[in-house]
Amino acid sequence: xxxxxxxxxxxxxAQFASExxxxxxxxxxxxxxxxxxxxxxxxxxxxHDKSRLLEYLRRMHGSADAKNKITxxxxxxxxxxKADATGKYRTVQVEVRKxxxxxxxxxxxxxxxxxxxxxxxxxxxxxxNEKELELREEETRRQQQLAELxxxxxxxxxxxxxxxxxxxxxxxxxxxxxxxAPAPAGATTLHAPKTADAKTDKKAKKPKTTTVxxxxxxxxxxxxxxxxxxxxxxxxxxRGRGGHHRSAxxxxxxxxxxxxxxxxxxRDIGVPETISVGELAHRMSVKAAEVIKVLMKLxxxxxxxxxxxxxxxxxxxxxxxxxxxxxxxDDPEAYLAEAEPExxxxxxxxxxxVVTVMGxxxxxxxxxxxxxxxxxxxxxxxxxITQHIGAYHVETxxxxxxxxxxxxxxxxxxxxxxxxxxxxxxxxxxAAEDGVMPQTIEAINHAKAAxxxxxxxxxxxxxxxxxxxxxxxxxxxxxxxxEEYGGESPVVPVSAKTGQGVDNLLEQILxxxxxxxxxxxxxxxxxxxxxxxxxxxxxxxxxxxxxQSGTLNRxxxxxxxxxxxxxxxxxxxxxxxxxxxxxxxxxxxQGLSEVPSAGEDMMVVADERKAREIALFRQGKFRDVKFxxxxxxxxxxxxxxxxxxxxxLTLVIKADVQGSQEALIHAxxxxxxxxxxxxxxxxxxxxxxxxxxxxxxxxxxxxxxFNTRADATxxxxxxxxxxxxxxxxxxYEAVDEIKAxxxxxxxxxxxxxxxGMVEVRQVFRISKIGTVAGCYVLDGTVKRxxxxxxxxxxxxxxxxxxDSLKRFKDDVREVKAGFECGMSLKSxxxxxxxxxxxxxxxxxxxxxx
Numbered sequence: 001x002x003x004x005x006x007x008x009x010x011x012x013x014a015q016f017a018s019e020x021x022x023x024x025x026x027x028x029x030x031x032x033x034x035x036x037x038x039x040x041x042x043x044x045x046x047x048h049d050k051s052r053l054l055e056y057l058r059r060m061h062g063s064a065d066a067k068n069k070i071t072x073x074x075x076x077x078x079x080x081x082k083a084d085a086t087g088k089y090r091t092v093q094v095e096v097r098k099x100x101x102x103x104x105x106x107x108x109x110x111x112x113x114x115x116x117x118x119x120x121x122x123x124x125x126x127x128x129n130e131k132e133l134e135l136r137e138e139e140t141r142r143q144q145q146l147a148e149l150x151x152x153x154x155x156x157x158x159x160x161x162x163x164x165x166x167x168x169x170x171x172x173x174x175x176x177x178x179x180x181a182p183a184p185a186g187a188t189t190l191h192a193p194k195t196a197d198a199k200t201d202k203k204a205k206k207p208k209t210t211t212v213x214x215x216x217x218x219x220x221x222x223x224x225x226x227x228x229x230x231x232x233x234x235x236x237x238x239r240g241r242g243g244h245h246r247s248a249x250x251x252x253x254x255x256x257x258x259x260x261x262x263x264x265x266x267r268d269i270g271v272p273e274t275i276s277v278g279e280l281a282h283r284m285s286v287k288a289a290e291v292i293k294v295l296m297k298l299x300x301x302x303x304x305x306x307x308x309x310x311x312x313x314x315x316x317x318x319x320x321x322x323x324x325x326x327x328x329x330d331d332p333e334a335y336l337a338e339a340e341p342e343x344x345x346x347x348x349x350x351x352x353x354v355v356t357v358m359g360x361x362x363x364x365x366x367x368x369x370x371x372x373x374x375x376x377x378x379x380x381x382x383x384x385i386t387q388h389i390g391a392y393h394v395e396t397x398x399x400x401x402x403x404x405x406x407x408x409x410x411x412x413x414x415x416x417x418x419x420x421x422x423x424x425x426x427x428x429x430x431a432a433e434d435g436v437m438p439q440t441i442e443a444i445n446h447a448k449a450a451x452x453x454x455x456x457x458x459x460x461x462x463x464x465x466x467x468x469x470x471x472x473x474x475x476x477x478x479x480x481x482x483e484e485y486g487g488e489s490p491v492v493p494v495s496a497k498t499g500q501g502v503d504n505l506l507e508q509i510l511x512x513x514x515x516x517x518x519x520x521x522x523x524x525x526x527x528x529x530x531x532x533x534x535x536x537x538x539x540x541x542x543x544x545x546x547x548q549s550g551t552l553n554r555x556x557x558x559x560x561x562x563x564x565x566x567x568x569x570x571x572x573x574x575x576x577x578x579x580x581x582x583x584x585x586x587x588x589x590q591g592l593s594e595v596p597s598a599g600e601d602m603m604v605v606a607d608e609r610k611a612r613e614i615a616l617f618r619q620g621k622f623r624d625v626k627f628x629x630x631x632x633x634x635x636x637x638x639x640x641x642x643x644x645x646x647x648x649l650t651l652v653i654k655a656d657v658q659g660s661q662e663a664l665i666h667a668x669x670x671x672x673x674x675x676x677x678x679x680x681x682x683x684x685x686x687x688x689x690x691x692x693x694x695x696x697x698x699x700x701x702x703x704x705x706f707n708t709r710a711d712a713t714x715x716x717x718x719x720x721x722x723x724x725x726x727x728x729x730x731x732y733e734a735v736d737e738i739k740a741x742x743x744x745x746x747x748x749x750x751x752x753x754x755x756g757m758v759e760v761r762q763v764f765r766i767s768k769i770g771t772v773a774g775c776y777v778l779d780g781t782v783k784r785x786x787x788x789x790x791x792x793x794x795x796x797x798x799x800x801x802x803d804s805l806k807r808f809k810d811d812v813r814e815v816k817a818g819f820e821c822g823m824s825l826k827s828x829x830x831x832x833x834x835x836x837x838x839x840x841x842x843x844x845x846x847x848x849x
Contacts, residue, residue, distance in 0.1 A: 010044045010045065010046060011044070011045050012041065012042055012043060012044055012045060013027055013028060013031070013038050013040075013041045013042070013043050013045055014041035014042065015045075016045050016050070017041065019132070020132075020135060020136065020139065022139060024041035028040075028041070030053060030056070030057070031045075031049065031053055033056060034052050034053045034055070034056030034057075035052060035056070036049045036052055036053060053135070054134055054135060057134070057135060057138045058134065058138075060138075061138055061141065068103055068104045069101055069102065069103050069104070070101070070102045070104075070133060070136070070137055070140075071099055071100070071101050071102075071140075072099070072100045072101075072102070073097060073098070073099050073100075074097065074098040074099075074100070075095065075096070075097050076095070076096045076097075076098070077093065077094070077095045077096075078093075078094050078096075079091050079092065079093050079094070080092050080094060084169070090169070104133075264321055266321060266322055266323060267284065267285070267322045267323070268322070268323045268325055269283050269284055269317045269322050269323065269324050269325070270283070270325055270326075270327030271310055271313045271314050271317060271324050271325065271326055271327060272310065272326075272327050273309070273310050274307050274308070274309060274310070274620075275307065275308055275310075275313050276304070276305055276306065276307050276308070277291050277292060277295070277302050277303065277304050277305070277306050277308065278304045278305060280308065280313055280316065280317070281304075284317065284320060284322055286320065288304045290320070291316060291320070292304070294316050294319050294320060295308075295312075295316060297319075298312075298315065298316070298319070300312065310326060314326070347521065347522075347523070348519040348520060348521050349519060349520065349521075349522050350517075350518065350519055351518050351519060351520040351582070351583035351584045352393065352399065352400040352401055352402055352513075352518075352583075352584040352585075353401055353402070353424045353425055353509065353510070353512070353513035353516070353518055353584070354402045354404065354422060354423045354424050354425075354546065354548075354584050355401055355402065355403050355404070355423060355424070355425045355426070355427055355509055356403075356404040356406060356422070356423040356425075356426050356427070356452075357369060357403060357404065357405050357406065357427045357429060358406050358426055358427070358428055358429070358443035358446070358447070359428055359429035359430060359439065359440055359443060360430075360431070360434070360437035360438070360439040360440045360443075361439060362431075363429050363430060363431040363434065363437070363440070363459060363460075364429060364431060364459040364460060364496045365405060365406075365429045366405055367459075367496035367497070368429060368457060368459060368494065368496040368502070369392065369403055369405055370496070371496050371499050371502055372394055372396075372403070372502060372506070373392055373394055373403075391403070391404050391405075391531050391532075391544055391546060391573060391586030392405070392573045392586070393572075393573070393584070393585055393586060396506050396510075398506065398507070398510050399510055400584075401506065401509060401510070401513075402546070402584045402585065402586060404422065404423060404531065404546075404586075422529045422531065422546055422548075423450070423452055424452065424453075424513065424516055424518055425452060425453055425454075425455060425509055425512050425513065425516075426443070426446075426447040426450075426452050426453070426454050426455070427454075427455050427456075427457050427505070427509065428440065428443055428444065428447070428454050428455070428456045428457065428480070429457045429459050430456060430457070430458055430459065430471055430475070431459055431460045432458050432459065432460045432461050432463065432465075432466035432467060432468055432471055432493070433460055433463050433465035433466050433467065435467070435470055435471050435474045436471070436474040436475060436477075436478060441478055444478050444479065444480055448479070453488065453489070453512050453516070454480060454489045455489065455490050455492065455505070455508050455509055455512060456475065456480065456482070456489055456490065456491040456492065457492055457494050457501075457505050458471055458491055458492065458493045458494065459494055459495065459496055460495065460496075460497075461493045461494060461495045461500060461501065462495040462497050462498050462500065468491075468493060471491075472485070472491060475489075475491070490508045490512075492504050492505045492508055518584075520548065520549040520550075520583035520584070521549050521550055521583075522550070522551055522582055522583065523550075523551065524549065524550040524551070525550050525556075525603065525604035525605075525606070526547050526549070526550035526551055526552035526553075526556065526558075526581075526602070526603070526604045527547075527548055527549050527550055527601070527602065527603045527604070528545050528546050528547040528548045528549075528552070528601075528602045528603075529545070529546050529548060529599065529600070529601060529602060530543050530544070530545055530560055530561075530596050530597070530598055530599060530600045530601075530602055531544045531545065531546050531586065531598065532544040532598055532657050532658060532659050533595045533596050533597070533598055533657065533658040533685065534595065534656055534657040534658065534685050534686075535595050535685045535686035535687075536590075537686075537687065539569075539590050540590065540591075540592075541563075541565075541590075541592045541593070541594055541595045541596070542588055542589070542590055543560070543588070543589050543592055543595075543596055543602075544586060544587070544588050544589075545558075545560075545581075545586065545587055545588075545589050545602050546584070546585075546586045547581050547582065547583055547584065547585050547586075547587070548583060548584070549583050550583070550604065551580050551581065551582050551583075552567065552570070552580065552581045552587065552589075552604065553567070553579065553580045554567050554568075554569070554570050554579050554580070555567060556604045557604065557605050557606070557607070557608045557611050558589065558591075558592065558602055558603070558604055558605075558611075559602070559603055559604075559605045559611045559614060559615060560592070560596040560600045560601065560602040560603075561596050561597050561600035561601075561615075561618060562594075562615050562616075562618040562619040563592050563593055563594045563595070563596040563600075563615060564592070564593060564605070564608075564611040564612060564614070564615040565591045565592035565593045566591050566608070567589050567590075567591050568590050568591030569589075569590045569591065570587050570588070570589055570590075571587065571588040572585075572586075572587060572588075573586060573588075593615070595658060595685045595686075596658075597658060598657075598658040598659050598662065647675065647676045647677070647745045647746075648676070648677050648678075648679050649676065649677070649678050649679070649702070649738070649741060649742055649745060650679050650680075650681055650699050650700060650701035650702070651668065651678060651679070651680050651681070651701055651702055651703075651704055651738075652680075652681060652682045652683075652692050652695055652696045652699075652701045652702070652703045652704070653665060653668075653680055653682070653683040653684075653704050653706070654683075654684055654685070654686065654687065654688045654692060654703070654704070654705050654706070654708050655683075655684075655685060655705075655706040655707065655708065656685070656706065656707035656708055657685060657707075658685055660706050660707065660731070661683050661684070661685055661706070663731060664683075664704070664706055664731065664734060665680050665683055667731065667734075667735050668680070668734070668735065668738050671735070671738060671739055671742055672742070673742075673746075675746055675747065676742045676745045676746060678738065678742070681695065681699045681701055682695055686708065687705075687708050687709060687710065687711055687714075688703055688705050688708060688709065688710035688711070688714050688725060689710075689711060689714055690711075690713050690714045690717055692710075692714065693710075693714050693717045693718045693721070693723055693725075694717070696718075696723045697721050697723060701723075702723075702724045702725075702726060702741075703718070703723060703724065703725045703726070704725075704726050704728065704734060704738075705725060705726070705727045705728070706728050706729070706731070706734065707728075707729050708727075709727065710725055743846075746846075748844040748845055748846050749844070749845045749846075750842050750843070750844055750845075751842070751843045751844075751845055752840050752841070752842055752843075753840060753841050753843055754780070754838060754839070754840045755780050755781055755782075755783065755786060755839050755840060755841055756777060756778075756779060756780030756781045756782045756783075756786075756817070756838075756839040757777075757778045757779040757780060757836060757837070757838060757839070758775045758776070758777050758778065758782055758788075758821075758823070758836065758837040758839060759775060759776050759778055759834070759835075759836055759837075760773045760774070760775055760831055760832065760833055760834065760835040760836070760837065761774050761775060761776050761820075761833065762774035762833060763831050763832060763833060765829075769824070770824060770829050771824065771829035771830075771831055772822050772823070772824045773822070773823050773824070773831045773835075773837075774820065774822055775820065775821055775822070775823050775837065776819075776820050777815050777816065777817050777818065777819055777820075777821065778817065778836075779817050780817055780839065781814050781815070781816050781817070781839075782802075782805060782814060782815045782821065782823070782839050783813065783814045783839070783841070784802060784805045784811075784812070784813050784814065785802075785813075785841075786802065786839045786840060786841050787799065787800065787801055787802075787839070787840055787841070787842070788800065788801070788802060788825065788837045788838065788839050788840070789837070789838040789840070790825070790828065790831070790835055790836075790837060791835065791836040791837070791838060792832070792835050792836075797830075798825070798828045798830075800825050800826050800827060800828055801825070801826045802823060802824075802825060802826070803824045803825055803826045804822075804823070804824050805821060805822075805823055806821065806822040806823075807819070807820075807821050807822070823837070
């Protein structure tokens, strides 16, 4: 049967390059040089193209004869462990190279042998194998030349390294002598003919050993490279035992594969807010020492475990040639984001409105609340003004309303803003006889910023000075339009004293709440806000929380800012224990780890471990910010020392609740001017302790206690060290006293006052004494202690002090108008007749802020 001719499949440039173990780009260049127009690795390659390439390569390398021989070299590296004289084990690396020569038989002999053996016909297209062999041999020769060049370059370096190894291993003289003996022949014996016997070959190559210390990994790599460069030509590569037999060009491919990349690798490195030096090095795939080097160049001394901030880390990444992009740390807060949809999925039910009562100080906010609650709160407030946010829920016949009472004093801006943020409706209390005042305007702005509807309660309507029309006109000018003028804000006349209009006010509040359709999930983990927080001597940290959604139960784990804890006890505003609090209900909670910041969001977390993790994570972030601020403050302080003229009043503030502390800092730091400044070195909640006094001693500060007292040890320490402790319970008293103290620190103002006028009638020049002027006092008085200006033709030519003042021969303190006197001036003798002397005094006048 006739054999069907086999179809030769066409190959692409890329496939042929992979067969030849050369990069496609190199092959494309060679093809173009041979006159075969191929542009991309995907182009097809015909047999004709291959033969043209082969002819070109033969011409290029000066050999048009057919090649009958090909030499394959195999390299085998192994390690042996050997004990030296000291008993330590050393690792010796042994490298064995083998060479095998293949001879191509004559085609005539091949056919005769095939006929004799009655073998099947030869495979189709034998010329392809021949061409491939030719190509590979040419490539081998090229690689051989390259390798010899590399070997020559490395020779000196290797010699140095070998000598270093010899010094380190003086005790291994015999082994080193064997290693050193054939070293000069290393480059010349690369392609020496081999004996057939493998054993004798191994013995012959035994002297080609290099001893390397076990930990000297970098040098070991260099020595291996030497083998690759010198004799790595051919298709035998030993990887451990055995190795695989491959065709000749594998060495060329291998060298291409392991060649050093022509361009450095650029990676995208994600840099979180904080990252250690070791972790950054790991992300860039470099040694930590390299990163530390770069940091040193940038002027930062760092260790491998030191934590870098995001900005520094990004600069280091850019310096090392990679691209830096800011990335979020494995943020435990992501856990909270996952928990949110679960809470949102719960069924929402109607909830009571949260109403904030705002207005100017003394306009009757608390008194109005007292009437609604039928209790007396205002009577218990120091100075009759509110200084904390009070939270109450009132059960009226029409439903439950939660009231937040905010302070009206200007210092409590932050508290008012916090109140407006946490609420649904703002009740603006305006006194009918006073009208709109500064804090009323501020309250309007807070309500507008929080986009909360306003209900105006016009209080003190029982007074005969009440002028409701004037109040409405003033409200209009500040953007609050009453309903009767076509606006959206109901204005309800009330009297906290008589109770007039209070029912109508509650009606309006509930009407607004109905319009808002307030709803919240009840059967879900509680979320809310910290209204106020303080440190109680008996109960520890106590926080007033307003639950905004869900239900807060006793025993829940609460997370608020960087503080967490289990709810140990829960009280309502009357001090009664409650087991659970639903939406819009304010409660006082005990059991937190520290005093939380007022205004922080509160949430219930199911897992205490997770709550601790998040709290610690946030604490770390806050600590970094705090340290950065302290550092900035220190630099500022050094700047002030440099200026020298700025005086600083340093304070340590301790208050009963977080809000008051916040308000005091805000009010007192605003008192400073360009000359005097208030600096708060520490502010906290709770009693004044020994550590506060120590801090005050170190920073020469005054301690201010707002509704708190110092304990016995702190008092004794303060007395013995002379530290002032000032107690206040009304904020404007504290502000006034600090203002007075700052006024005392101001440099007094200096004023000049002219007290007399003198005319020079005659000038005497006396040896040993100098110039003495005979004068006549025209006006006022001349005092010995005063200063004078010398006027000649109404131009001041000298200002100085009086040296002596005499009347006849006697020294006198002063001379009045109409009398004559003798006078000499300090360090000025150029007096002439008709000069006038203006006598003046400099008075110091105390200044106020």
